Amino acid sequence: MRCGQGIEARQVDELFINIDPIQAAGRLTGDAMKAVIAYGDGYSVCDNCRKPNRLDYIAKPPIAEFHKDVAKWLNMDAVRTVPGARRGFQAVAGTYVNKGDPVLLTALSHYTEFMAVEGAGGVAREVPVGDDKRVTPDAVATKIEEVKRESGRVPVLAFIDHVDYQYGNVHDVAGIAKVAHQYDIPVVCNGAYTVGVLPVDGKALGVDFVVGSGHKSMAAPAPSGILASTAERGNEVFRTTAIEGDVTKRKFGIKEPEMMGCTLMGVTLVGMMASFPYVKERTKHFDKELANHQIVMDALLSIEGTTCQSEYPRKHTMTRINTIESFDKAAETHKKRGYYLQSALEERGITGIIPGATKVWKFNTYGATRKQAEHLAGAFVEIARENGLAVREQV
Amino acid sequence: MRCGQGIEARQVDELFINIDPIQAAGRLTGDAMKAVIAYGDGYSVCDNCRKPNRLDYIAKPPIAEFHKDVAKWLNMDAVRTVPGARRGFQAVAGTYVNKGDPVLLTALSHYTEFMAVEGAGGVAREVPVGDDKRVTPDAVATKIEEVKRESGRVPVLAFIDHVDYQYGNVHDVAGIAKVAHQYDIPVVCNGAYTVGVLPVDGKALGVDFVVGSGHKSMAAPAPSGILASTAERGNEVFRTTAIEGDVTKRKFGIKEPEMMGCTLMGVTLVGMMASFPYVKERTKHFDKELANHQIVMDALLSIEGTTCQSEYPRKHTMTRINTIESFDKAAETHKKRGYYLQSALEERGITGIIPGATKVWKFNTYGATRKQAEHLAGAFVEIARENGLAVREQV
Numbered sequence: 001m002r003c004g005q006g007i008e009a010r011q012v013d014e015l016f017i018n019i020d021p022i023q024a025a026g027r028l029t030g031d032a033m034k035a036v037i038a039y040g041d042g043y044s045v046c047d048n049c050r051k052p053n054r055l056d057y058i059a060k061p062p063i064a065e066f067h068k069d070v071a072k073w074l075n076m077d078a079v080r081t082v083p084g085a086r087r088g089f090q091a092v093a094g095t096y097v098n099k100g101d102p103v104l105l106t107a108l109s110h111y112t113e114f115m116a117v118e119g120a121g122g123v124a125r126e127v128p129v130g131d132d133k134r135v136t137p138d139a140v141a142t143k144i145e146e147v148k149r150e151s152g153r154v155p156v157l158a159f160i161d162h163v164d165y166q167y168g169n170v171h172d173v174a175g176i177a178k179v180a181h182q183y184d185i186p187v188v189c190n191g192a193y194t195v196g197v198l199p200v201d202g203k204a205l206g207v208d209f210v211v212g213s214g215h216k217s218m219a220a221p222a223p224s225g226i227l228a229s230t231a232e233r234g235n236e237v238f239r240t241t242a243i244e245g246d247v248t249k250r251k252f253g254i255k256e257p258e259m260m261g262c263t264l265m266g267v268t269l270v271g272m273m274a275s276f277p278y279v280k281e282r283t284k285h286f287d288k289e290l291a292n293h294q295i296v297m298d299a300l301l302s303i304e305g306t307t308c309q310s311e312y313p314r315k316h317t318m319t320r321i322n323t324i325e326s327f328d329k330a331a332e333t334h335k336k337r338g339y340y341l342q343s344a345l346e347e348r349g350i351t352g353i354i355p356g357a358t359k360v361w362k363f364n365t366y367g368a369t370r371k372q373a374e375h376l377a378g379a380f381v382e383i384a385r386e387n388g389l390a391v392r393e394q395v
Numbered sequence: 396m397r398c399g400q401g402i403e404a405r406q407v408d409e410l411f412i413n414i415d416p417i418q419a420a421g422r423l424t425g426d427a428m429k430a431v432i433a434y435g436d437g438y439s440v441c442d443n444c445r446k447p448n449r450l451d452y453i454a455k456p457p458i459a460e461f462h463k464d465v466a467k468w469l470n471m472d473a474v475r476t477v478p479g480a481r482r483g484f485q486a487v488a489g490t491y492v493n494k495g496d497p498v499l500l501t502a503l504s505h506y507t508e509f510m511a512v513e514g515a516g517g518v519a520r521e522v523p524v525g526d527d528k529r530v531t532p533d534a535v536a537t538k539i540e541e542v543k544r545e546s547g548r549v550p551v552l553a554f555i556d557h558v559d560y561q562y563g564n565v566h567d568v569a570g571i572a573k574v575a576h577q578y579d580i581p582v583v584c585n586g587a588y589t590v591g592v593l594p595v596d597g598k599a600l601g602v603d604f605v606v607g608s609g610h611k612s613m614a615a616p617a618p619s620g621i622l623a624s625t626a627e628r629g630n631e632v633f634r635t636t637a638i639e640g641d642v643t644k645r646k647f648g649i650k651e652p653e654m655m656g657c658t659l660m661g662v663t664l665v666g667m668m669a670s671f672p673y674v675k676e677r678t679k680h681f682d683k684e685l686a687n688h689q690i691v692m693d694a695l696l697s698i699e700g701t702t703c704q705s706e707y708p709r710k711h712t713m714t715r716i717n718t719i720e721s722f723d724k725a726a727e728t729h730k731k732r733g734y735y736l737q738s739a740l741e742e743r744g745i746t747g748i749i750p751g752a753t754k755v756w757k758f759n760t761y762g763a764t765r766k767q768a769e770h771l772a773g774a775f776v777e778i779a780r781e782n783g784l785a786v787r788e789q790v
Contacts, residue, residue, distance in 0.1 A: 042610020042617030215437020
């Protein structure tokens with residue numbers, strides 16, 4: 001089935017249980033699908049644009065209200081939508097980072113934070129992590145002191161991933177923000193894996209910025225995301241334009257240069273808005289998501305030789321698993337080599353792990369029902385047994 | 396009909412002939428609508444991401460091929476997709492503009508070019524336009540000399556709108572690029588009103604960059620657009636990342652910092668791809684669009700007192716019209732005041748002009764069939780007559 005010349009219609013989430021680590025929490029809700037159809041045209045949200053002519057002020061559809069609701073929900077003061085979390089990082093880096101400035105990242109930072117720092121001309125200084133793969137306030141303090149010693153000044157900005165993309169570990173953002181603030185360093189919380197997935201309270205975290213990803217964790221089309229800030233920092237990052245045409249003397253009202261003027265339009269914005277009530281609700285039930293995830297973890301860990309590389313017990317549904325001593329052993333002699341695992345999963349209606357991966361891989365059960373979690377658990381155990389791997393009896 | 400809690404489904408283009416100046420060429424094609432449904436999820440295009448793990452290399456859906464096709468179509472060497480034309484401007488400004496650098500814009504430049512310049516710390520220097528509202532190579536040369544005299548150096552970058560948003564006039568981009576290149580100034584052609592609307596040949600224009608807008612002129616969802624460059628300039632703006640983690644020694648492969656890593660995903664990209672064959676075809680028939688536009692222009696100009704503020708005869712379907720001495724006269728005594736025009740148009744199934752506008756306003760007939768153009772023409776004349784305005788017999 002095609003949806004355009006040479007473009008096969010995608011049916012992955014219609015045909016499979018999808019445990020792709022980055023896709024699970026981005027699946028559109030039914031309302032988002034409807035919104036995408038109704039607001040497919042880019043400037044569709046601009047029908048009722050009135051003075052002061054900025055997109056986030058539009059009342060119909062209720063864009064202005066959505067901005068207020070998101071700010072309240074995250075317990076932050078100001079919110080803007082951005083074309084992906086990375087564009088939120090870029091806006092913040094563009095505000096605080098000048099050429100040669102040290103910027104605090106971590107050994108687990110997402111690459112898009114590095115792109116934002118590079119774009120602004122900053123120098124990446126990573127906070128190391130220990131064997132437990134957790135960023136600690138102590139390590140942050142040590143790194144700041146190291147940067148201070150080496151460059152004579154403290155980092156101008158700090159990025160901390162609330163839950164990192166490598167292990168899905170939850171980091172002590174509140175503790176880290178406290179340390180950074182002792183040095184007056186503004187803190188960006190990368191909530192790409194948390195905003196829209198679990199409860200996030202910006203004030204409780206004590207951060208200056210919370211960045212969320214629409215297409216990763218808010219059931220919205222791409223590219224979408226949100227940048228939330230405190231009132232104080234909002235005045236800096238969301239400052240209004242000051243540029244003027246030297247001939248026409250034109251100025252550009254309340255447009256914001258870091259946002260490049262008007263923000264998200266059409267499908268991306270209205271999709272995010274349509275999903276928002278569901279997203280807000282689902283974050284309240286993250287405990288159920290974790291319980292379902294545990295069913296799959298129990299099954300995986302019952303396969304001898306399998307270890308969890310993420311922190312354990314799990315606090316997030318995206319997990320890094322090591323099957324070098326289990327599934328990978330079977331790959332050595334299997335005629336499909338490493339592809340047998342993906343293949344066997346697909347036969348059972350499961351997709352989303354990297355084709356050929358049997359050593360270290362990630363998966364995400366977010367959104368899977370209990371029944372689906374049980375099916376996933378059963379599938380892994382069954383595939384292990386079929387391939388001669390030892391499975392411990394689960395109690 | 397709602398498409399989400401509190402969100403009315405938009406039906407503007409289903410119920411009306413829409414002559415909104417910025418919406419006309421952005422309406423999705425049928426295939427784009429299908430693509431939007433099939434690729435609603437953000438990371439949907441990433442199912443078959445393989446090494447070197449960059450979105451524009453993905454073969455299925457045929458993203459890599461699309462990039463090549465667009466480059467060939469525009470007669471440029473390299474193409475990337477961007478979340479809106481403005482993000483293309485931003486990437487180019489980020490590459491060439493440093494704090495305090497003069498940048499050449501024009502009196503007709505779109506505000507997003509100013510945002511890009513402001514974001515990079517540049518100083519806006521506008522090329523003035525005369526009464527004919529056209530940017531000329533001579534005026535560009537004069538301005539460059541003025542900047543040189545005043546600041547001791549030439550502008551580091553020049554933006555020129557192929558067709559400007561204020562008048563819809565076609566500017567002599569080739570002549571302007573020639574002048575700018577005599578001073579080694581790279582030239583960005585803002586094709587937001589041309590790429591996807593009429594034939595654009597980057598090499599014939601002699602520019603370094605062509606920027607197009609997906610949601611304005613390529614029948615694609617927002618935010619989307621393309622940034623095309625020559626091979627030489629592509630090496631500069633599409634340079635690969637050089638940043639490195641000081642602890643992990645991580646590098647980020649062939650990701651491009653000005654693109655913030657991977658580019659457009661999901662609905663925006665696949666929508667643009669699905670519309671592309673139609674868009675490519677329609678640019679070949681721009682003469683028909685102009686002929687239909689002329690039908691409406693003839694009608695409007697037959698209403699006494701009405702003048703065309705854009706260049707005339709028209710070379711684009713987006714036109715700025717002055718009805719101060721016609722429709723606005725009738726508004727003085729009409730019980731609906733200035734809103735009567737919009738109201739009378741809507742009664743005739745026409746929408747898209749600013750509510751209340753009867754003085755100077757813009758409209759765009761792009762995509763209207765001949766029959767629709769005749770309906771538009773008839774409607775304007777009828778409304779004029781109904782409101783006691785004199786209408787000359789059309790020959």
